[in-house]
Amino acid sequence: MWGEGTAYNGHKRRKCINIHACVTSQRFPLKIIISPENEHDSKRFIEVIQSIKIKTQRRPTTRPLEVLADSAYDNIVIRKYLKSRAIESNIPFNIRNILKEEDLQDSSMSHTIKEEQ
Secondary structure (H helix, E strand, O other), X not given: OOOOOOOEXXXXXXXXXXXEEEEOOOOOEEEEEEEEOOOOHHHHHHHXXXXXXXXXXXXXXXXXXXXXXXXXXXXXXXXXXXXXXXXXXEOOOOHHHHHHHHHHHXXXXXXXXXXXX
């Protein structure tokens, strides 16, 4: 079952899977989701966060207080989602995203300068 999709297929390409895991600060796994290799990790981030359910004596806890992730998860959709659920985001800024924003601002500034002339 697991070995079928993770073997060498004869064309110098490996068939792999991505394992998305949500763990506590003590490294206790809360949720594990498996996805195909050709899908970016950030595409499953919201699904992983939404699937968290910690049993308590009253009702289950479904919202973590804080999320730690690497810079691959730095995008507007994820940051807005975390803010809407009042979850503190401890995700470092991705330099590629900062450069994209600067390029967009530079192109919009040159566009407004051309219109003024």
